[in-house]
Amino acid sequence: xxxxxxxxxxxxxxxxxxxxxxxxxxxxxxxxxxxxxxxxxxxxxxxxxxxxxxxxxxxxxxxxxxxxxxxxxxxxxxxxxxxxxxxxxxxxxxxxxxxxxxxxxxxxxxxxxxxxxxxxxxxxxx
Ligand SMILES: [Mg+2]
Numbered sequence: 001x002x003x004x005x006x007x008x009x010x011x012x013x014x015x016x017x018x019x020x021x022x023x024x025x026x027x028x029x030x031x032x033x034x035x036x037x038x039x040x041x042x043x044x045x046x047x048x049x050x051x052x053x054x055x056x057x058x059x060x061x062x063x064x065x066x067x068x069x070x071x072x073x074x075x076x077x078x079x080x081x082x083x084x085x086x087x088x089x090x091x092x093x094x095x096x097x098x099x100x101x102x103x104x105x106x107x108x109x110x111x112x113x114x115x116x117x118x119x120x121x122x123x124x125x126x
Contacts, residue, residue, distance in 0.1 A: 022100035029098035032089045044094060051087035058084060 007013060038046045058080045064070040089099045097105075113119045118126045 022104070025100035025103060026098060029089055029093055029100065032086055032099075033093055035086075036090060036093075043090075047087050047090040047094065051084065051091060054080060054083035054087055 036043060036047075058077065061070075061072050061077055061080060065072065085099070088102065092098050092102045110119070113126065
């Protein structure tokens with residue numbers, strides 16, 4: 001179990017303190033950009049298919065957990081989720097935001113929905 005002291009030692013809380021807020025996400029977005037091997041329309045398609053494919057790999061592992069009682073370590077699942085984050089960040093970079101903006105926009109959206117009691121339901125603009 002990770003304690004609050006572990007998180008403090010890791011610098012977790014600093015991630016949310018200005019002026020360092022989001023700096024780690026910016027660094028990650030820049031790192032992702034250096035791994036991209038396609039450009040233009042090819043990149044958009046490759047990164048989108050990568051995101052969907054990696055999300056599918058997560059779903060496949062969860063399916064096998066349920067159907068086959070397969071065992072996967074937490075690290076195996078986390079690695080697949082990391083692949084999802086990679087491609088989500090690659091796409092965010094295309095749209096000029098990067099991981100930091102994706103997270104900030106998502107937090108703002110979900111906090112707003114929670115305040116207005118609309119976390120449940122459907123529709124992008126509820
Ligand atoms: Mg994968």
